[in-house]
Amino acid sequence: MRTVYVNGEFVPEAEAKVSVFDRGFLFADGVYEVTSVLGGKLIDFEGHAVRLERSLRELGMAMPMSRDDLLAIHRRLVAENGIEDGLVYLQVTRGAADRDFAYPDPSTPLTVVLFTQAKPGLADAPKARTGMSVVSIPDRRWGRRDIKTVQLLYPSMGKMEAKARGADDAWMVEDGHVTEGTSNNAYIVKGDTLVTRHLGEEILHGITRAAVLKVAAEQGLTVEERPFTLEEALAADEAFVTSASTFVMPVVEIDGASIGGGQVGPVARRLREAYLEESRKAAV
Template identity: 55%
Template sequence: MRTVFFNGQFIPEGEAKVSIFDRGYLFADAVYEVVSVLDRKLIDFAGHMGRLARSLAEMSMPPTYHDEQWLELLRALIDRNNLNEGLIYLQISRGNPGDRSFYWPSAETAPTILAFTQNMALLDNPAASAGLSVVTLPDLRWGRADIKTTQLLYASMMKMEAKAAGADDAWLERDGLITEGTSQNAHIVNSEGVLLSHQLDRNILHGITRAAMLSLAGGMNIRYEQRAFTVAEAETAREAFVTSASTFVMPVTSINGKAIGGGKPGPVAGELRRAYIDWAMDNAV
């Protein structure tokens, strides 16, 4: 049985209980982060802590632990669960005010804080050599996709719709433009060899892996532009790939049934995946 961190204590997962009046349960009034773990070390910890602080601020939620405290408790979770490779989820809700109300509770209401581990093979993922298939589906999410909240119902619905269509996942589109994947940032290498990645705005999550990937691309003299691209551009791209904490850099070889790059992972995605993993291991804490 896993040990989880819950409201200041390390306890068995079966002992962690959340009130029926917790705003995370009633309103999805909560933010979260996902940090990958390789060789028992945390990947891009500073980046994830920065985004957590931003999400809390955008939701007018007070900060909880400072970065050094988070680092200490996440390392303790790794040790207590003997996690060599996988993910750590941490989640903060606005807490339990004792009743249901649309209005936010007073500042005295304590947040509910949870962190837990999940074993997962991140390096040896078959999709890295085979590629993913995606379909494009409407982006009907609320207008603040840049805040990493726990209200993920629409993403879950679109993953299930993609699965029913025989695809691995979905890319979301709004007014003919790709915003992002259901739980990943989306990228293509266009017909001119330029890497395109949606600009940072309220329509996409500001991906931590995306930021590291683009920094590496710049150092590798890979031309890139941060702009939205059309579904048609995606379907005719030389390459396509996604980035996230759980996939790193993962090639996409089919979009709406159309083969991308001859149906095989392309060289840019492969180079960036290798570069990202090397960078991640060198900078893990």
């Protein structure tokens, strides 16, 4: 049985509880982060902590603890649950208060929950060798996708639609351009040029995205941060996605059409290897 963290206490998962009046449950009034664990160490922890602070700030919530304390909780959960490869999920909500659309008094204690998931062989996913398939769907999410909120119903619906259509995931499209995947940032490669959507309120500011773009520049790729269309993606040499749990994951099919001959391309393969190597070195 896993040990989880709930509002200052480490408890067995069966004893972990939050109020039925919690605003995360009633309004999806909360944010989250996911940090990968490889070899028992946390990947890109600092970046996730910085983004957590930003998400909270955008919603008018305070950071519930220092980064050092947050790191200590992550490390204790990893150790107590024996996580070699896996994930640490963190959720912070505005806390429990009588149901009202208006925010409760600022003195209301925030709800803070962390738990782990063991994912043996996380960095050795078979899809990294064969590539994944995606389908396109309309992007019908709210407008502030740069805030990593817990309101994930539409991305969940998108994943289920992809599954029903025989694909691994979905790319969301708005105004004729790809925004992102249901839980990842999207990229295409043409020659020596890497294209991914620019940062803004339309997409999540991926922590893995930032690291991979740095690696891409170091490897001599030209990076263009701009919207791209499905037509551009279908004509690309390669495509891939990035996220904290998939790292760099090649995409070899979009809406049933092959990308790059349906084979994992050299750029995605090289970026994945380089990102994992650098991340392991910097892991805490």
